[in-house]
Every structure is written in structure tokens, then in C-alpha cells.
Amino acid sequence: MNAGRPDRRPVTPMREPTYFVLASLLDGPLHGYAIIKRAEQMSGGRVRLATGTLYTALDRLTSEGYVRLVSEEIVAGRIRRSYGLTDDGAAALRAEAQRMAEAARLVTRSARAAGPGRVGRKVRPA
Amino acid sequence: MTRLERHSRLLLHVYPKQYRAERAEEMLGTLLEATPEERNWPRARDARALLAGGLRARAALNRRLPLRANVRTAVFVGLAAFLGFSAVARLSNLYANAGVIPGGWTRLPSSVGWTPILGPLLTLVVVLVAWFSRRRIAVLAAALPAAAAFLIPLTASCSVRLAGHCYGYAQFGQPVRGIGFYESVIQLSCMTCLVTLAGSGEPRRSGWLVPLGLVLLSPALLELGGGVAEVTAVLVLAVAAVSIAWIVVDARPMIAVCVFVLADWLGGGGNLLTLISSPAVTVVLLPGLGAALALAIWRLRYQSARTPRLRA
Known part of the structure; x- marks a missing residue:
């Protein structure tokens, strides 16, 4: 998929809104408001993208080659653009998901090794 | 158009003009869909995000040009x-003091008595042509002619009065405050x-005209408004x-302010700095200007396009 091209995986962790903007496009191209709704749904209501944040993220992701403009249509007299994930964007999203899974595994593994009593134990205030 | 749409459009003006031309309608559609219909204004977090996004988009405009072009602008x-x-x-000074004869000032020969008006008028023409024309020859x-209008009275007044400042101008036969030697050189x-x-750097954006207009208006207020020096200084x-x-x-306005203050100070502080002139101001002025300039250029480096460096 990425043959012949340099690895464009991010070297720094993605910010959460960026992650969910990319994740919302996994099932296919969406327009601005649909991305906001999908990101909110996927994050269980935790990530509620503001319009300004969404378009700043889309501008950056488009310039980085992670997102591309798929279609334009006129709805109620206004232009509506749909955006889709590129191959690089999908690879970056997978890399980020893997990084977070590895980070999570570190904690769950050491918590399991320490036994059930250590996790969630109440700490007495000093 | 609903009030929500009108207010949303107003907020979108935070974004630069070119960005709005491409994106405003799309963003407006998304914003209206995401905002409950009964609201008159977008939600606070939407307004905050638009403000932050607009400022980021404005900062990104500089990134199309290298540091040198931004400094030139x-x-x-x-x-x-x-x-x-x-x-x-x-x-403004000529207008306000028309007919007044200050003591000790030298009257110019009547043949060059018109030059004090012509000099500033031609200077304004130079500024306008430089701002709007892309051709250096224009x-x-x-x-x-503007330079000639400075040099003629300077030469004439120096020939009349060699010692000290070369003051000495006439407006229709009346001596009025003119321009000093150092100020002329500057x-x-x-x-x-x-x-x-x-003709170099980026096209002159209309956004510069608002602060520039306020700065140009201030001396007219000072001279013609009658004792409104504080208003001018505040402006x-x-x-x-x-x-x-x-x-x-954008660090460029701060560099422009430093250049303005430095030129005014070098020219004798005849205008702005007389309002705040004191030995303490002069002592801290130069180091302060140097520090402000260094800070602004350092900041502008990160706001400008990066130019590839050639390796030896």
C-alpha cells in the first residue's frame, strides 16, 4: 500500500481530536457536520469537535496528505465538501492506535503482575 | 438570514479574506447544523475555536514568505x-500656526516660501505611490520632487543661518515652524x-491600513483638536x-513600530516622543528598542517559511 514512499507515520503522539477526525473517516468519506457527529459517537460523547477545531484539523491533515477532498455538492445554497482518508492517513491512524495499545498493554501487564490488590487500592492520605 | 447566521458570519471575519473566500460558506453550513436553531449566537466553545482557528490561519499567511521578505514588509x-x-x-502644524510669528525664527526668501507646504504634501504622495504601486520606478x-522640496529650504535656511538648527520657513511670507537639519537628513x-x-515583499494588505490610518490621524488631532495631546499619545x-x-x-507590526519609533527619535523626536520625552525615556529607549526588535525577529523566524540551507 505504501510501497516506494517514505514512512509518514507521526513521530509525536496525535492529539485526541486529530485521532478521532481520522477515525471517523475509516468507514468512508464524510462532510464536516457528519465528522463532528461520528467523532462524538465513536468517543462515547467525550470528543465534541467545535467547527473551528474541525476545519483547522482538516486543513493540517490535508496538507500532511492524511485526508483528501472527495466530493463537493451544493446543499441549501451552500457548498458542502466531503473528506476521505488517504492511504497515508490510514497508516498513520493504525500506527497511532498501535502505539496507544502498546502503551496501554504496559500498564495492564504490570498491573496484572502486581496482583489485583494493587490496582485500584485506596491510598491513605499522608 | 437568521440572527444566528448573521452572528456566525461576523465571527468568521476572524479568518483572513482569502481563507473566507474558499471556506466560509462550508464552515457556516457546518456551524449552523451543529448549533441549536433557537440560539442567536454560536456556542461559547465554537466561538473560541473560531477565534483560535482564525488567528492560526492569519499566522499561516506569513509562512508562504521567507523571513527576509517578511522583515522587508x-x-x-x-x-x-x-x-x-x-x-x-x-x-497640521503649518495650518494651526498660520499667521503666528515665533520669536527668533528666520524668514526664508519669498522665492522658496512655498516649499514647507510642498515638502510634506509630496512626501504623502511618495507614501501613497510606494504603497499602491508595484513599480519601483514610479x-x-x-x-x-519630494527630496528636492526638502533640499531647497534646507539649503536656503542654512545659507541664511549657519549656526545651530537650520530652522526658518515661511508660509506666504510668515515664518512658521519648519523642519530641522537632522530631521531633514532622516x-x-x-x-x-x-x-x-x-515593490518587494508581499502585496500590501488592506489590514495594515487601519493602524496606519490611526497613526496618521493622531498628529492632526494633536494640532487641530486643541490640547488633545493625551488623546494622540493614547492613540x-x-x-x-x-x-x-x-x-x-504576526511579529511584523512590532518590527514596524520599532522602525517608526527609531526614525522618530533619530529625527529629533519632533513628533511623538516630545509627548513622553524625559532623560529616563531616552536612556531606556535604545536598549528597549533593540530588545523589542530582537524578540520580534526571533518570533518572525518561526512565523515565516523556512528556506533550505545550502551545505558547504
């Missing part, structure tokens, strides 16, 4: 502001720099304060 604006400010100050053509030097910088200082705060988005 900033210096050009500072010089244009200084020359325009000085010209308006002199014209700016040079405008600058030559004016001519600034005009030369303006001609050199004209100029407000422009300077906003320029300093704007460094987060």
Missing part, C-alpha cells in the same frame, strides 16, 4: 508610517529606504500595544 510599513506621520504633523519618480534617508523597499500607544500583543500571530 515590516520595515516598509514602519517607514511609510513615519514619513506619513511626519508629513501630516508638519501640515516610486522613484514621486520621490525625486526624512531623506527614510525616503531612500522606502524607494529601495518598494499611538494603543496601536503600539496591539502590535506588541499581535506578536503571537
Whole structure:
């Protein structure tokens, strides 16, 4: 998929809104408001993208080659653009998901090794 | 158009014009869909995000040009502001003091008595041509008569009174405050720099005209408003304060302010700095200006396009 091209995986962790903007496009191209709704749904209501944040993220992701403009249509007299994930964007999203899974595994593994009593134990205030 | 749409459109003006032309309608559609219909204004977090996004988009405009081009633009604006400010100050002064004969001033020969009005008027023409024309030759053509209008009274007054400052101008036979020797040298030097910088850098954006207009208006207020020196000082200082705060988005206005203050100080502080002149101000002025310039250029480095460096 990425043959012949340099690895464009991010070297720094993605910010959460960026992650969910990319994740919302996994099932296919969406327009601005649909991305906001999908990101909110996927994050269980935790990530509620503001319009300004969404378009700043889309501008950056488009310039980085992670997102591309798929279609334009006129709805109620206004232009509506749909955006889709590129191959690089999908690879970056997978890399980020893997990084977070590895980070999570570190904690769950050491918590399991320490036994059930250590996790969630109440700490007495000093 | 609903009130929500009207207010949303107003908020979108935070974004630069080119960005709005491409994106405003799409963003507006998304914003209206995401906002409950009964609201008159977008939600606070939407407004905050639009403000932050708009400022980021404005900062991104500088990134299309390298540091050198951005510095050239900033210096050009500072010089244009200084020359325009000085010209308006002199014209206002001539108007306000018409008919008054200050003691000890030398009367110019009547043959060159018209030059004090012509000098500032031609300077304003130079500033306008330099701002709007993309051709350096046009700016040079405008600058030559303006330079002559400075040199003629300077030579004439020096020939009349060799010692001290070369004051001595006449407006229709009446001596009025004119321009000193050092101020003339600085004016001519600034005009030369303006001609050199004209036609380079980025196109002159209309956004510069608001602070520039306020700065040019201030000396007219001082001279013609009757004892409103504080208003003038507040106006100029407000422009300077906003320029300093704007460094987060764009460091060029701060560089322009530094160039303006430096030129005004070198020219004898005849205009702005007389309002705040004191030994303490002079002592801290140069180091302060140097520090402000260094800070602004350091910040502008990160706001400008990066130029690839050649390896030896």
C-alpha cells in the first residue's frame, strides 16, 4: 500500500481530536457536520469537535496528505465538501492506535503482575 | 438570514479574506447544523475555536514568505508610517500656526516660501505611490520632487543661518515652524529606504491600513483638536500595544513600530516622543528598542517559511 514512499507515520503522539477526525473517516468519506457527529459517537460523547477545531484539523491533515477532498455538492445554497482518508492517513491512524495499545498493554501487564490488590487500592492520605 | 447566521458570519471575519473566500460558506453550513436553531449566537466553545482557528490561519499567511521578505514588509510599513506621520504633523502644524510669528525664527526668501507646504504634501504622495504601486520606478519618480522640496529650504535656511538648527520657513511670507537639519537628513534617508523597499515583499494588505490610518490621524488631532495631546499619545500607544500583543500571530507590526519609533527619535523626536520625552525615556529607549526588535525577529523566524540551507 505504501510501497516506494517514505514512512509518514507521526513521530509525536496525535492529539485526541486529530485521532478521532481520522477515525471517523475509516468507514468512508464524510462532510464536516457528519465528522463532528461520528467523532462524538465513536468517543462515547467525550470528543465534541467545535467547527473551528474541525476545519483547522482538516486543513493540517490535508496538507500532511492524511485526508483528501472527495466530493463537493451544493446543499441549501451552500457548498458542502466531503473528506476521505488517504492511504497515508490510514497508516498513520493504525500506527497511532498501535502505539496507544502498546502503551496501554504496559500498564495492564504490570498491573496484572502486581496482583489485583494493587490496582485500584485506596491510598491513605499522608 | 437568521440572527444566528448573521452572528456566525461576523465571527468568521476572524479568518483572513482569502481563507473566507474558499471556506466560509462550508464552515457556516457546518456551524449552523451543529448549533441549536433557537440560539442567536454560536456556542461559547465554537466561538473560541473560531477565534483560535482564525488567528492560526492569519499566522499561516506569513509562512508562504521567507523571513527576509517578511522583515522587508515590516520595515516598509514602519517607514511609510513615519514619513506619513511626519508629513501630516508638519501640515497640521503649518495650518494651526498660520499667521503666528515665533520669536527668533528666520524668514526664508519669498522665492522658496512655498516649499514647507510642498515638502510634506509630496512626501504623502511618495507614501501613497510606494504603497499602491508595484513599480519601483514610479516610486522613484514621486520621490525625486519630494527630496528636492526638502533640499531647497534646507539649503536656503542654512545659507541664511549657519549656526545651530537650520530652522526658518515661511508660509506666504510668515515664518512658521519648519523642519530641522537632522530631521531633514532622516526624512531623506527614510525616503531612500522606502524607494529601495518598494515593490518587494508581499502585496500590501488592506489590514495594515487601519493602524496606519490611526497613526496618521493622531498628529492632526494633536494640532487641530486643541490640547488633545493625551488623546494622540493614547492613540499611538494603543496601536503600539496591539502590535506588541499581535506578536503571537504576526511579529511584523512590532518590527514596524520599532522602525517608526527609531526614525522618530533619530529625527529629533519632533513628533511623538516630545509627548513622553524625559532623560529616563531616552536612556531606556535604545536598549528597549533593540530588545523589542530582537524578540520580534526571533518570533518572525518561526512565523515565516523556512528556506533550505545550502551545505558547504
